[in-house]
Amino acid sequence: MDVKGLQLFAINGIFYKQLSDKQKVTITLTYQEGEFPILLICDDKPQDDKINDYNSIQKENCKIDINAYDQKVEMQTLSLTKKEKSQTFQANFNVYYMDNSNIFIGAYSEHQSTFNISSKISSLYNCAKECKNRGRCANGVCECQEGTFGDDCSVVGVNIKDQIKLSPNTLYYQDLYSTGTSFQRTISNSIPIRQQCYVEMPFFDEGSLIITNTLEISNEKIEECKNLTQALENESQIKLNSYIIFKIYSEFDVSIISNDGKGDGLSKIMMMIFIPVFVLIFFLLVCCGVKFYKRKLDETQVPIKVEQQNEEKNFINLYIPTHKFEQVTELIQEEVNIKDLYCSICLDAFSSEHDVKITYCKHIYHSECLTLWIQKTKVILINIQICPLCRAPLDEKTLAQLINQRSETMIDQILTKIQPDSKQIKIFTLNSLSSLNGPNTQQAFQNLNYQRSLVFVEQ
Structure with missing residues (x-):
């Protein structure tokens, strides 16, 4: 298809009638050339003829494969189902609930764009995309390995824990299950930074930007993100990690000049206290055990030794x-x-x-x-x-x-x-x-x- 502007695909009514509760319909847009288009699913036809940013998409109550669009991935995929899902589930896996037959399915490009559009009905337990980076398809969605992100696990992040500098255009993450009560890093310059709970906002280049020289996660935010992750894990029935993701927007690398993580520091202090105390207690127990055993051994051996000596003296005195x-x-x-x-x-x-x-x-x-x-x-x-x-x-x-x-x-x-x-x-x-x-x-x-x-x- 070689078009520009807002394009409508008249397929929604057919799919709505044919779709069962255990099926989903998957719409796939494959880019070829020209301007990069946006695949859209909206409650109604958008009123604005220009839908080219995240704010306008939200205003029109539309769903898009936002990570694929932002990173200019050739294939964008959206799935529809009659089985109701939570907002968090839909945003993380691009599987949306269809409650009427009048939804708008289309694409938008401000300038000329060439692309293919296709659709198919499949089981709810089939994944719409191939799972990358050793991810596996489970219950119709991709279960990703640690440090991989996206509805197909195609994005690889970097653990921020041991980094000494941060680079632009790199996704960093902090695993909250290995974090203490809080997290804090101070960087060399104040720069635009985006940080968010991944399951709450699974979009890498969307959300609020703040200009700061501090990466900080409070205990309240850590617990909130963990709870959201646990709820999504229960709904999707796959194993999920709880992450805060970071992305910096600067021309050059920035250095991490201090590690002021209170939670990490507290954990280290606890380990520094616990390990020596444990070793000391173990050493005392071993010493007490050895001393007790030696005393018992001496108590049993001394009478035997004295008795043997007495017997020897007796036979010597008897014969000599x-x-x-x-x-x-x-x-x-x-x-x-x-x-x-x-x-x-x-x-x-x-x-x-x-x-x-x-x-x-x-x-x-x-x-x-x-x-x-x-x-x-x-x-x-x-x-x-x-x-x-x-x-x-x-x-x-x-x-x-x-x-x-x-x-x-x-x-x-x-x-x-x-x-x-x-x-x-x-x-x-x-x-x-x-x-x-x-x-x-x-x-x-x-x-x-x-x-x-x-x-x-x-x-």
Whole structure:
């Protein structure tokens, strides 16, 4: 069609009669050349012969695909349905309610324009346009991904959150679901700026312009826009994001010189407080848990350790009883030499009143020194208890084999050999002590399979 001025398309009456409640009619204008035309749907034929701006279109109660017209997109699309929709729904998705058969469907161009016009009836659940930028058709409208706009998701915006400068002819947005109680940015120059709640005013280049150097969203405006978005989401049954959109109108870029977002600042302050407090509480809980576990472990281990030590002392005292050094030297004085005057464990000299133990391998130690030595070697050498000098086994099993629990010890046997009426103590050598155990004990000792360790145990 090659025309100019206001053009009427006589198709409305036919569609109104044929259209069911579950259908919609879609009118499409495809531009070819000449002046860019405007596709119009009005309640009645416009009285003004010039409809070339948004204010005159509103005055005549007309609907247009305003974003496509402003951005000079080749295809403009409007849909009509007998199913009543809210004003917000109609403006966002270009799907309008048709309540009579006398509506005006046409186009306007002040100068010569060439374009094609077409129409079709389709299901309410079909989208009038192809959804762009990974948007999807749902319930007859396009569900857009974050940062994409328009009834077909063809417009891509830029998140203003991390920007340090703003450029002309760029659509910026602030996601209100990630905004605190308010939002504010100060820019380098006072310039014309348009900002609006997207679902309330989904037109990128329409609405009021203000000259300012501040981008500001109050808490009241944030909550209002969120509520409008939620209402549209419930009506359309698709997922929507809540946005405030910004567009600047200047010849050059402008810089953002400060980020005074109270809401963002409050969120950051809350995070700065919450994270350290959470870490501190977690650390205290861990410390308390470790301390409690350690205390319980100590409570269970200390009695066991004491009991084990007592058992070890008992078997040492049973098989290697304690005597006074004076008594031992008097009984075995023939074998006492300079090396027997010192304890080989602590290296201190014996005194007559010292408590000592004599092993079956004929070595003398302080009683306490030998007991501690056996306990220590049991831990260090993994249950190998040996004589400090000759490494002969001193474990309970070995001692039990050599000396029966009910038999007399070496010293006891010496004492029983003393004649009661003798005025002098009969002296025995250490060589004779081993013979007191008899041939059976000698045989047992010879058959015992032990190895003398060459391991050095630190004192």
